[in-house]
Amino acid sequence: MTINPKDNVEVRDDGHKYALRDIAEGENVIKYGMPIGHATRKIAKGEHVHVHNVKTNLGEVLEYRYEPDFEELERVEPPKMMAYRHADGRVGIRNDIWVVPLVGCVNRLAERLAQSCGGLSLQHPYGCSQMGKDHETTANLLAALCRHPNAGGVLVVALGCENNTLESFRERMGDVSDLNIRFMKAQDPGDEFETGRRLIAELEEKRPKERVEVPVSELVVGLKCGGSDGFSGLTANPLVGRFSDWLAARGGSTILTEVPEMFGAETLLMKRCRTRGVFDKCVRMVNDFKAYYSSHNQVCYENPSPGNKAGGITTLEDKSLGCVQKGGSAPVEDVLDYGERVRKHGLSLMTGPGNDLVASTVLAAAGCHLILFTTGRGTPFGCVVPTLKIATNDALASAKPNWIDWNAMSNPDTGAFAEKVLAVASGEKARNELNGAQGIAIFKDGVTL
Numbered sequence: 412m413t414i415n416p417k418d419n420v421e422v423r424d425d426g427h428k429y430a431l432r433d434i435a436e437g438e439n440v441i442k443y444g445m446p447i448g449h450a451t452r453k454i455a456k457g458e459h460v461h462v463h464n465v466k467t468n469l470g471e472v473l474e475y476r477y478e479p480d481f482e483e484l485e486r487v488e489p490p491k492m493m494a495y496r497h498a499d500g501r502v503g504i505r506n507d508i509w510v511v512p513l514v515g516c517v518n519r520l521a522e523r524l525a526q527s528c529g530g531l532s533l534q535h536p537y538g539c540s541q542m543g544k545d546h547e548t549t550a551n552l553l554a555a556l557c558r559h560p561n562a563g564g565v566l567v568v569a570l571g572c573e574n575n576t577l578e579s580f581r582e583r584m585g586d587v588s589d590l591n592i593r594f595m596k597a598q599d600p601g602d603e604f605e606t607g608r609r610l611i612a613e614l615e616e617k618r619p620k621e622r623v624e625v626p627v628s629e630l631v632v633g634l635k636c637g638g639s640d641g642f643s644g645l646t647a648n649p650l651v652g653r654f655s656d657w658l659a660a661r662g663g664s665t666i667l668t669e670v671p672e673m674f675g676a677e678t679l680l681m682k683r684c685r686t687r688g689v690f691d692k693c694v695r696m697v698n699d700f701k702a703y704y705s706s707h708n709q710v711c712y713e714n715p716s717p718g719n720k721a722g723g724i725t726t727l728e729d730k731s732l733g734c735v736q737k738g739g740s741a742p743v744e745d746v747l748d749y750g751e752r753v754r755k756h757g758l759s760l761m762t763g764p765g766n767d768l769v770a771s772t773v774l775a776a777a778g779c780h781l782i783l784f785t786t787g788r789g790t791p792f793g794c795v796v797p798t799l800k801i802a803t804n805d806a807l808a809s810a811k812p813n814w815i816d817w818n819a820m821s822n823p824d825t826g827a828f829a830e831k832v833l834a835v836a837s838g839e840k841a842r843n844e845l846n847g848a849q850g851i852a853i854f855k856d857g858v859t860l
Contacts, residue, residue, distance in 0.1 A: 644733020
């Protein structure tokens with residue numbers, strides 16, 4: 412398969428690249444119509460093109476120019492979905508009780524309380540022995556998750572002696588009078604489990620009672636990939652990109668993160684930034700993440716994992732050009748920092764790493780009701796929100812039907828896929844929910860005391 416007329420490689424049934432003509436040493440290897448690296452030696456026509464004869468072109472921090480090039484989407488009347496409407500107007504697609512520990516020391520207590528009511532425990536190992544920005548990152552992310560509309564009610568559980576104190580956390584949360592939320596400190600006298608159960612009973616009484624019709628324009632969807640292969644940029648990612656445009660045209664919102672997996676394809680996103688201000692934030696997001704790598708004495712282009720390479724991905728540019736297709740073709744309306752909540756309808760970019768669990772968690776914290784997760788290698792993990800796994804190839808979908816929600820190779824139809832997403836938004840369980848794979852992971856960048 413030749414993806415773009417400019418390409419000098421084709422993708423075969425194994426997901427790997429093969430030269431369409433002789434490629435000279437030092438010449439760029441072209442896929443998706445863009446360079447994905449250069450040949451480290453002469454490559455003959457028909458020869459396998461991969462890590463043994465190709466090297467990345469990427470460097471460190473770059474300068475960019477704002478050269479907008481995008482088209483507006485044609486607006487379409489949004490269909491309806493069935494969801495929960497909170498008293499404060501927020502819309503959620505689930506109605507679970509979430510138990511949020513402020514520190515890892517109370518993880519087991521939070522787990523027991525969640526199990527007692529069929530809810531979810533957002534366990535993590537942090538909340539104490541952190542300093543400065545690292546501590547702020549943890550606290551801000553947990554505060555954002557406590558406001559997630561998929562939670563019918565939230566019980567916040569503190570220990571009592573951690574850095575992330577209950578008092579400071581309540582102050583960080585601000586006005587919570589419109590939220591169905593309760594707070595508990597485990598070190599207070601009495602039986603902490605029974606105290607938690609009484610508070611959960613109060614939450615259960617006040618959570619929304621039933622689903623109602625709401626427009627799909629209120630849906631927020633996260634875009635993520637993991638365990639990518641040579642077909643990711645040919646099947647699953649383009650399908651998700653078409654859905655992203657479908658939702659944006661109907662007034663909904665999508666969020667694309669994984670900044671390291673934009674490196675090498677970032678200019679495609681920058682051209683679609685609606686304003687110079689959005690472009691400037693996009694440049695800062697990209698260069699700040701490269702500086703983060705440099706601050707730890709790491710290069711920014713050593714991203715493709717062993718599984719990625721086995722699946723046919725050669726360089727970070729190869730991976731990124733496939734990854735950004737999840738963002739479709741819509742204008743970029745906003746750029747969000749880690750822990751910020753979605754502000755605008757349409758497509759937003761968000762600061763976050765490529766790590767599956769961490770990136771999915773920051774999407775949830777931003778307010779994503781569900782996550783579309785494309786994969787060519789497969790993974791059983793799931794975030795605290797429904798995490799639909801979209802297989803890039805038939806072999807994975809056939810081998811792991813207990814993991815996979817949709818096969819993009821066999822069923823690339825955007826309309827049918829949109830129906831599936833709306834069915835999950837309206838209550839159908841995603842595979843990760845059926846398997847009980849629902850958790851969070853927090854980005855950590857600092858010392859541990």
